[in-house]
Amino acid sequence: MDVIDGVQRSGSTGIVDLSPRSGEAIDLTGHVHHLPCCVKFTGATSVSHYFKPKTTDAEVDGLVVEEAFFRGRKLQGTTIDLPEGYSGFVMGKISFGQDKVRKAPSKGKSSAMLDGNMNSWEMLTKYRKITVWNHESFLSQDDAFLRSFHWFAVSKAVRTSLASPSNRVPHFYAL
Numbered sequence: 427m428d429v430i431d432g433v434q435r436s437g438s439t440g441i442v443d444l445s446p447r448s449g450e451a452i453d454l455t456g457h458v459h460h461l462p463c464c465v466k467f468t469g470a471t472s473v474s475h476y477f478k479p480k481t482t483d484a485e486v487d488g489l490v491v492e493e494a495f496f497r498g499r500k501l502q503g504t505t506i507d508l509p510e511g512y513s514g515f516v517m518g519k520i521s522f523g524q525d526k527v528r529k530a531p532s533k534g535k536s537s538a539m540l541d542g543n544m545n546s547w548e549m550l551t552k553y554r555k556i557t558v559w560n561h562e563s564f565l566s567q568d569d570a571f572l573r574s575f576h577w578f579a580v581s582k583a584v585r586t587s588l589a590s591p592s593n594r595v596p597h598f599y600a601l
Contacts, residue, residue, distance in 0.1 A: 440545035444515065447548065454553040456505065458514065460571065461496060461559050479503065479557070486564040492557065503559035509578050514553045520546040 459477075477496060484491040489504040508514055558571050565572070 440547065442517070443520075443546070443548045445549070447550075451549060452551040454516065454551045455555045456557075458516075458553045458555070459503070459557045459559060461501070462561055463496065484564070487567045489565060489567075491564055494559065496559075500562050501559040502562060502564050503557050504565045505555050505557045506572065507555050508553075509575050512578065514556060515549050516551045516553075517547045518550045520548055 459479075477494060479492045479494040482491045482493050486504075489506070492503045492505070494501045494503065558565055558569070560569070
C-alpha cells in the first residue's frame with residue numbers, strides 16, 4: 427500500500443509496452459468484432475468457419491449495415507473507424523518466473539518488486555477499425571457504443587482546460 431499526499435492508496439503497479447515486439451505490429455483492421463455476447467473460451471479456433479458476416483444493401487445514419495448469425499441469432503453490425511488519433515490494441519500479459527525480480531520503473535530508487543505484485547503487458551497487435559454488432563437491430567449514431575466516443579472530446583477539453591497556465595493542475599490517482 428502506498429501513501430500519496432498523506433492518503434493511503436492501494437492498487438497494483440504495472441508496465442504497458444506499446445512498442446511492437448519485432449518490427450511493425452500486425453494490423454487487425456477489419457478483423458476486430460465487438461459482439462453482444464460472452465464467449466467463455468480462450469484458445470485457437472477457426473472463427474471464420476463459424477462466423478461469416480455479409481454486407482447488405484442497407485445503410486442507416488450513413489453506416490453500411492452488415493449481417494451475420496452467431497449461435498443461431500441474427501446480428502446487425504457496421505464497421506466504424508476509431509476516432510482520429512486513436513488506435514485499438516490487443517494486449518498480452520507478460521509472464522515472468524516466480525524468482526525473477528524487476529526494478530520498479532516509476533521509482534528512481536533501487537527498490538524492487540516481485541513480478542507477482544506487478545502486471546506487465548505488451549502490445550500484440552493493433553487496429554484502427556472495429557465492427558460493432560447488435561442483436562437484430564441496426565447500429566445508429568445514438569448507439570451507446572458510438573456515443574462513448576464523445577468522451578474523447580470531453581476528456582480533451584478538460585485536459586486542455588486544466589493545463590492552461592491560469593489553472594493549477596490537480597493530481598489524479600487511479601485506484
